[in-house]
Amino acid sequence: MNISGSDLILACSAIGAGIAVTSGIGTGIGQGNAAGHAAAAVGRNPGAQGNITTTMLLGQAVAETTGLYGLVVALLLMFVKPLVG
Amino acid sequence: MNSSLLLSSASGDLGFMIKELVPMPFKFMGSTVWITTSHVCILIVLLILIGFAAACHHALTHPKEIPTGLQNVAELIVEMLSKMINGTMGKSGDRFLCYFGTVFCFILVSNISGLLGLRPPTADYGTTFAMAIITFVLIHFNTIKYHNAKELWIDKCSPLPPWCPIWLPINLISDIAVPISLSLRLFANVLSGTIVMALVYGLLSKVAIIWPAVLHVYFDLFSGAIQTYVFCMLSMTYVTQAIDGRD
Numbered sequence: 001m002n003i004s005g006s007d008l009i010l011a012c013s014a015i016g017a018g019i020a021v022t023s024g025i026g027t028g029i030g031q032g033n034a035a036g037h038a039a040a041a042v043g044r045n046p047g048a049q050g051n052i053t054t055t056m057l058l059g060q061a062v063a064e065t066t067g068l069y070g071l072v073v074a075l076l077l078m079f080v081k082p083l084v085g
Numbered sequence: 086m087n088s089s090l091l092l093s094s095a096s097g098d099l100g101f102m103i104k105e106l107v108p109m110p111f112k113f114m115g116s117t118v119w120i121t122t123s124h125v126c127i128l129i130v131l132l133i134l135i136g137f138a139a140a141c142h143h144a145l146t147h148p149k150e151i152p153t154g155l156q157n158v159a160e161l162i163v164e165m166l167s168k169m170i171n172g173t174m175g176k177s178g179d180r181f182l183c184y185f186g187t188v189f190c191f192i193l194v195s196n197i198s199g200l201l202g203l204r205p206p207t208a209d210y211g212t213t214f215a216m217a218i219i220t221f222v223l224i225h226f227n228t229i230k231y232h233n234a235k236e237l238w239i240d241k242c243s244p245l246p247p248w249c250p251i252w253l254p255i256n257l258i259s260d261i262a263v264p265i266s267l268s269l270r271l272f273a274n275v276l277s278g279t280i281v282m283a284l285v286y287g288l289l290s291k292v293a294i295i296w297p298a299v300l301h302v303y304f305d306l307f308s309g310a311i312q313t314y315v316f317c318m319l320s321m322t323y324v325t326q327a328i329d330g331r332d
Contacts, residue, residue, distance in 0.1 A: 057311055058314070058315060061270075061274075061311050061312060061314075061315040062315065062319075064270075065266065065269070065270045065273075068269070068270065068273035068277065069269065069273070071273055071277055072269060072272075072273050072276075075276075075280075
């Protein structure tokens, strides 16, 4: 079985894409942290639920960014193939 | 090299790729320029917005004592945008109401245009990067307009005293990172929704009946609205910081 250089690079790109999306771990921890603290805040002060929810969603959307950078890197490796050719 | 995911320069087979439709008669930097699905979808979104704006204009030039129908809707939208922008930007909110209101409407309609079967124009990096560049120009135009050279120098050396500019390159890099992070956040969010929907319709096409509506509600409506809000909110915060100074 012959494996050419570009095949090897493609296979490694796929593995790299898989590793890149593990950045979602950090995003999950961050979003869960925000949601947990928001739940605690609503428990302490149920009257401010609207404000707390808005702030939580804004913070979660910003925390999501790092995970999405991983997704972009994975997509680049899979579809744009910057390392081949 | 197949780069149609990000840029419009090659054709792809997958459902979520940008498709090339009509070649333009000229070349730009050695590659053919194409009219792509993004351009067509932006035109459709703009037609929807212009049609709505014209209808609102008609309703507001013949106002009634007790507002009904479209007049109610238009007043509600303007009030909501005005409240959001003035709440974030304070006293300079009125000057930026038109720009950020327009951007908010455009991104929102673009994001939820996946419901109409379009490929959202904001899932093209060109669209989001253009909007982030406008924010970048706004930030630095206002910084230069409201601050003199000495204040700028002190600000760029900020954690350390101004005679020791070790932090200057780091501050400059963080300035350049602002439009990139703004545009990538919006782009990647909308693109991930588009990819998931394309996978659902492509792989599960036999059983994709009715239940993908739930996914559309999350990826198009909820995520799209949140990301619109985040983009406008962060842009407004940066511009306000540029006007008032970071202290």
